[in-house]
Amino acid sequence: MTNLVEMRGIEKRFPGVHALKAVQFDLRPGEVHALMGENGAGKSTLMKIMSGIYPRDGGEMFVDGKPVRPDGPRAAQDLGIGIIHQELSLMNDLTAAQNVLIGREPRRSFGRLDEPALNQKTAEIFASLNLAMDPRTQVSTQTIARQQLIEIAKALSYNPRVLIMDEPTAALNDTEINELFKVIEKLKADGVGIVYISHRMDEIKRIADRVTILRDGAYIDTVEAADTPLAKIIQLMVGREVTQNAPIIPDTSQNPIALEVRNLSRGKEVRDVSFDIRKGEILGFAGLMGAGRTEVARIIFGADPRDSGEILVAGQPTNIRTPHNAVEAGIGYLSEDRKHFGLAVDMTVRANVAMANLTQFTNKAGVLDEVAMKDTAVKYIDQLGVRTPSDMQEVRLLSGGNQQKVVIAKWLLRDCDVLIFDEPTRGIDIGAKSEIYALLEDLAAQGRAIIVISSELPEVMRLSHRIAVMCEGRLTGILPGGADTTQEQIMELATQRESALVGAEELQ
Amino acid sequence: MTATTTDAPKSTLARIVAAGTHQRVLAFASLVILLIGFSIASPNFMQTSNMIAILQATSVNGVLAIAVTLVIITGGIDLSVGTMMTFCAVITGVVLTYAGLPLMFGVLAAVLTGALCGACSGTFVAKMAIPPFIATLGMMLILKGLSLVISGTRPIYFNDTPGFSEISRGSLIGEVIPSLPIPNGVLILFIVAAVTAYILNRTVLGRYCFALGSNEESVRLSGVNTDRWKIAIYALAGAIVGIAGLLIASRLNSAQPALGLGYELEAIAAVVIGGTSLSGGRGSILGSLIGALIMAVLTNGLRVLSVAQEWQTVVTGAIIILAVYADMMRRNKTN
Numbered sequence: 137m138t139n140l141v142e143m144r145g146i147e148k149r150f151p152g153v154h155a156l157k158a159v160q161f162d163l164r165p166g167e168v169h170a171l172m173g174e175n176g177a178g179k180s181t182l183m184k185i186m187s188g189i190y191p192r193d194g195g196e197m198f199v200d201g202k203p204v205r206p207d208g209p210r211a212a213q214d215l216g217i218g219i220i221h222q223e224l225s226l227m228n229d230l231t232a233a234q235n236v237l238i239g240r241e242p243r244r245s246f247g248r249l250d251e252p253a254l255n256q257k258t259a260e261i262f263a264s265l266n267l268a269m270d271p272r273t274q275v276s277t278q279t280i281a282r283q284q285l286i287e288i289a290k291a292l293s294y295n296p297r298v299l300i301m302d303e304p305t306a307a308l309n310d311t312e313i314n315e316l317f318k319v320i321e322k323l324k325a326d327g328v329g330i331v332y333i334s335h336r337m338d339e340i341k342r343i344a345d346r347v348t349i350l351r352d353g354a355y356i357d358t359v360e361a362a363d364t365p366l367a368k369i370i371q372l373m374v375g376r377e378v379t380q381n382a383p384i385i386p387d388t389s390q391n392p393i394a395l396e397v398r399n400l401s402r403g404k405e406v407r408d409v410s411f412d413i414r415k416g417e418i419l420g421f422a423g424l425m426g427a428g429r430t431e432v433a434r435i436i437f438g439a440d441p442r443d444s445g446e447i448l449v450a451g452q453p454t455n456i457r458t459p460h461n462a463v464e465a466g467i468g469y470l471s472e473d474r475k476h477f478g479l480a481v482d483m484t485v486r487a488n489v490a491m492a493n494l495t496q497f498t499n500k501a502g503v504l505d506e507v508a509m510k511d512t513a514v515k516y517i518d519q520l521g522v523r524t525p526s527d528m529q530e531v532r533l534l535s536g537g538n539q540q541k542v543v544i545a546k547w548l549l550r551d552c553d554v555l556i557f558d559e560p561t562r563g564i565d566i567g568a569k570s571e572i573y574a575l576l577e578d579l580a581a582q583g584r585a586i587i588v589i590s591s592e593l594p595e596v597m598r599l600s601h602r603i604a605v606m607c608e609g610r611l612t613g614i615l616p617g618g619a620d621t622t623q624e625q626i627m628e629l630a631t632q633r634e635s636a637l638v639g640a641e642e643l644q
Numbered sequence: 645m646t647a648t649t650t651d652a653p654k655s656t657l658a659r660i661v662a663a664g665t666h667q668r669v670l671a672f673a674s675l676v677i678l679l680i681g682f683s684i685a686s687p688n689f690m691q692t693s694n695m696i697a698i699l700q701a702t703s704v705n706g707v708l709a710i711a712v713t714l715v716i717i718t719g720g721i722d723l724s725v726g727t728m729m730t731f732c733a734v735i736t737g738v739v740l741t742y743a744g745l746p747l748m749f750g751v752l753a754a755v756l757t758g759a760l761c762g763a764c765s766g767t768f769v770a771k772m773a774i775p776p777f778i779a780t781l782g783m784m785l786i787l788k789g790l791s792l793v794i795s796g797t798r799p800i801y802f803n804d805t806p807g808f809s810e811i812s813r814g815s816l817i818g819e820v821i822p823s824l825p826i827p828n829g830v831l832i833l834f835i836v837a838a839v840t841a842y843i844l845n846r847t848v849l850g851r852y853c854f855a856l857g858s859n860e861e862s863v864r865l866s867g868v869n870t871d872r873w874k875i876a877i878y879a880l881a882g883a884i885v886g887i888a889g890l891l892i893a894s895r896l897n898s899a900q901p902a903l904g905l906g907y908e909l910e911a912i913a914a915v916v917i918g919g920t921s922l923s924g925g926r927g928s929i930l931g932s933l934i935g936a937l938i939m940a941v942l943t944n945g946l947r948v949l950s951v952a953q954e955w956q957t958v959v960t961g962a963i964i965i966l967a968v969y970a971d972m973m974r975r976n977k978t979n
Contacts, residue, residue: 189865210867225865227858229925230851238855241867247848290866 138201140165140329141186141217141298147194148181148353157623158195159355162296166499168320172334173373176591183300185445187219188212188330195394199298218296220287220304225273226461233271236290254457261289264274267317277600279492281558281595288316294321299323300331304518305339306426317343335424337366337631349373368623374593376622383577384618385420385601391415393451394585395467397436400445406429407609415553418576420600421589421615424631428609429588429589437469438462449554463492466604468552470543472559472589478543481532485524488529488531489545496549502596504535516545520575537561537568544575555579556587561595573599605629657682670970671918671934674774678938682945689948698937700876700946703812703829704729704892705717705935710909711884712839713932714877716915720776720855722878724783725885731787732757732889733899735823736932737800740808749807755892761787762882776904786961788905795901806968812894829891833933835886841929843880853877857924913960914939917967938963 139162148156155179159639162168172181175484184190186197190208197204199215206212207387208385212219228234232256234241242253258271273552275283284304291299305313320343332344340347344361349372356372396412407429413419422427434440447454458463462469471477479488490497493603497505497512513527518539524534531542540560547555557576560571576599580586590596596603600617605626612629614620681689708725715722732754740750758791761783770778802808811828818825844850852873855863864870893899918935920927946956 196900209865210868213867220863225859227855227860227925229854229858234851238851239866240865241848241851243848249846249848249851251846429809 139163139198140200142176142198143182143195143506144197145195146182146185146192146197148178148185148190149193153353155353155354156185157354159350159353161186161355163331166324167345168324168330168332168343170340170347171338171350171584172333172347172369173350174591176352177350177373180302180354182350183219183302183331183333185442186212186298187217187300189219213294214295216295216297217300217447218291218294218298219300219302220291221302226286226290227285228274228276230275232262232269232275232286233275235275235286236261236271236293238243238290240293241467244613257293258289261293263290265289268314281312283420284308285312288319292319293482296328296519298329298331299589300333300335301357304332305334305336313339315337335631336633337369338633340369341366348358370624371629374627383601383617386416386581388417389412390602391417391583393585394446394471395436396446396451397432398446398448400435400447401434402431402440404445404494405609406435406442409606409609409611409612411604411611412484413554413587415583415585416580416601418580418586418588418599418601418617420596420603421587421606422596422603422626423591423592423606425591426608427606427629427630429606429611432556432606433469433558433587434587435558436462438465439469447554456507460555462542463550463552466551466553467556468550468554469556470540470547470558470560472562474539478541478546479540482530485517485534485542486510486527487517489513489527492546493549496600512544512549514549520545521571526619535568536564537572540564540568540572541575548579552584554585554587556589558589559591560588561592569595593626596626597621597623608630656844666668671931674935674967675938675941677947678941682941682948684862684946685945689945692824694948695809698940699830699833700758701944702936702940703827703833704832704888704895705907705939706835706933707745707884707888707912708934709914709932710808710837710929711881711888712908712911713918713920713927713929714840714881714884715776716912716920716922717853717857717924717927718771718874718875718877719779719860719883720868720878721922722881723764723777723780724787725881725888725911726909727784727791727904728758728761728882728885728900729889729907730891730899730904731761731791734791734795734800734895734901735803736890737891737899738794740805740906744804747807750808751782751811751890754890755883758882758884758886758889760880760882763879765882766878769878770871770874774778783817784905784908788942791901791904795899796899801901802893802899809894809897811976812891821939829895832887832891836884837929837933840950845864849873849876854925857882857921857926859925886905890906892916893976899900899968910939911936912933913964916964917969919967921971935967 141163143161146156146159159178159182161182170615173179175385181190185192186210188211191207203233204215206215227238234569236258238252242257244250253270262269262271265285265288267289269282275286278286288304304316308316323330325424334340339362346358347361347364347369347371349356351373353413391414393412394415397571398410401407424431431440435442438458438461447456449467451562454465456465480491486509489512494504499507510527517527522538522541524538531539560576562571564572576586576588588596588599602617603615603621603626604611605613605615609632615625660846710727711834712722733759736750736754738747739753740747760972763782765783768774769776814828815825816828817831821944844853852863852868856870856874860870914935916935917930918928920931940960942963944955946959978979
């Protein structure tokens with residue numbers, strides 16, 4: 137049987153990252169081929185190459201045995217390749233039908249739209265999906281789940297022979313997932329090849345025929361879904377050597393509690409999360425993308441409102457409503473997106489360090505004291521080992537690791553007792569990573585409470601004194617840190633869906 | 645896919661109301677309140693002649709507002725419409741007065757010049773990826789300069805072109821119904837509004853206006869040639885500005901090359917008061933029309949009440965802030 141799609145030796149580089157290293161993948165007609173791997177393994181990148189969104193830097197791709205090089209989404213569509221993106225990419229201000237048939241609107245003469253035909257065509261597609269929705273419904277009024285279904289309808293409207301689904305069930309409840317699986321079965325019967333990306337182990341067993349595993353941008357293996365145990369697949373996914381040493385865990389059990397969170401909830405993103413952290417402790421947060429870790433941090437920091445729950449700092453109840461409140465209470469949050477939220481990259485190191493504390497550096501007339509700012513900046517440059525020619529260097533010219541140190545300096549200056557690091561080493565090279573790790577350990581040793589959110593399991597295991605694992609907004613367990621905890625144990629908690637609960641909530 | 649939530653088919657009226665038209669309703673209500681308020685305050689306000697004066701005063705700003713609405717719905721902005729209007733008027737002067745061609749050629753020249761200028765702005769934005777604010781700021785200055793250069797900084801009069809001033813000041817309606825001498829300029833405003841509203845809501849071009857403003861990347865990933873459509877939208881907006889150029893030249897019976905700066909802000913103000921979102925994706929021609937009317941009614945009403953002109957400007961500014969604030973409040977509530 138000829139493969140519908142075959143990819144060999146696919147290479148892709150982004151600035152500073154070798155995203156795909158000689159990756160292979162093939163897809164047969166009428167099969168569901170699951171693509172598995174941890175966050176950042178290269179699944180989405182590979183699929184964006186297949187669907188013409190990214191050009192490939194090397195390798196070959198064949199459709200029906202003929203070499204192809206789709207140079208845009210249109211070209212891929214013409215080859216019969218459709219993709220449902222992980223992030224919703226709908227136009228919220230338009231109706232469902234206008235979204236589904238964007239670019240292919242039925243027209244009358246002079247570019248006039250044939251709106252009844254548009255709605256009719258969309259209604260037919262919805263009917264084939266058993267989707268009860270008025271095509272004239274405005275997208276922004278729909279729930280995320282129903283927007284996802286519109287997205288699926290849009291992909292199907294191209295009558296694709298290859299359909300890529302990137303985490304299609306992330307926002308769906310069980311009933312909706314069952315409907316989706318029915319659609320997938322139907323497409324399979326029609327000979328459509330489906331690439332299925334999901335983090336949910338249970339789904340893989342249910343619908344996948346074969347599974348290809350990627351890890352760190354490299355091809356690992358392709359296995360038959362039916363006769364491969366899940367444990368084997370997980371092991372292939374995380375099988376990276378853990379070269380770093382496990383942390384030496386200090387006894388912090390007698391230290392006072394720095395932060396306590398009770399029954400924190402916000403919509404479906406965060407559900408009834410409770411934990412505490414003592415001074416001097418590093419608490420790691422593990423979980424897959426969308427598990428709700430960043431959301432928890434943002435609520436604690438007052439960046440998002442909470443529906444319910446309490447936040448206690450040093451045993452005292454707080455009323456944190458805004459980031460300003462949180463900082464007053466001694467909580468600092470270092471966002472995963474440094475460039476957007478953490479730094480003014482076009483300004484100097486000196487200006488950035490002083491940014492959150494300008495009142496410390498002003499005289500009564502409000503004039504900035506550059507000398508004091510310089511002294512402080514130089515002090516932190518020394519203390520944190522920021523590699524910069526001077527404190528007047530623009531931050532954008534520093535490497536990722538040194539930028540992160542500038543952010544840390546900024547928060548140290550605010551004298552926060554609780555520091556939340558969201559993906560502290562994202563985009564930072566290996567050498568600088570260990571420096572950041574050492575820095576976090578120092579901060580903990582000084583008696584600060586450190587929360588580290590990371591999608592890289594080795595990083596969580598390398599740093600954490602305790603490991604909190606989240607799945608779908610719930611805290612599914614807290615594991616002890618150290619060498620006794622395995623990646624498999626964490627993965628198990630991270631994929632522990634609570635289907636009944638999901639269904640019940642979404643059906644309201 | 646769920647049996648639990650179904651969309652009951654709604655009536656057209658319900659859908660129009662649900663489609664985010666609150667701001668337009670609000671703007672319309674404000675307009676009515678203003679009209680009632682001023683007519684109570686001054687018996688002169690409601691006279692037919694005054695109403696016609698208000699409409700006449702709306703015509704140029706209204707047409708410009710319609711043009712800017714298109715661009716703003718795509719998520720862009722057009723700062724060049726004021727001086728572009730003047731540039732179109734000057735080119736019309738060149739064609740009619742300098743070259744002595746018949747009236748029809750002057751009309752064509754204005755519209756084509758506008759479309760060409762718009763296409764230039766569109767190209768800067770789409771192909772050269774210059775932010776619309778900067779691209780049209782540049783165009784604003786270029787066109788202001790060119791107007792002065794071409795005209796030699798002197799007004800161009802249209803005394804040799806019979807019928808030119810009729811474009812704005814004549815009244816086809818008045819010939820049929822003598823008691824209702826609505827000037828042609830107003831008639832043209834309403835025709836432009838109707839045609840543009842049709843284009844916006846019923847054609848592919850209009851659909852892509854909303855789609856681009858809503859999520860440009862998504863439109864691009866759907867395989868649509870977004871650059872081409874963006875240029876087309878700016879060009880259409882330019883053509884409409886060309887019509888505004890004709891209207892103002894006709895009203896003044898001359899092309900005044902020094903005029904134009906400041907009109908773009910009046911137009912943007914009308915669009916904003918009419919409920920079009922500056923972040924793109926939402927907006928309507930009717931709203932902008934009402935916005936332009938509100939501004940004209942305010943200016944006229946305050947003048948009838950003998951309020952100093954300086955204060956009229958202050959009131960307009962306050963109205964803009966109130967209008968946008970009301971819109972933000974409503975949107976926060978629905979989210």
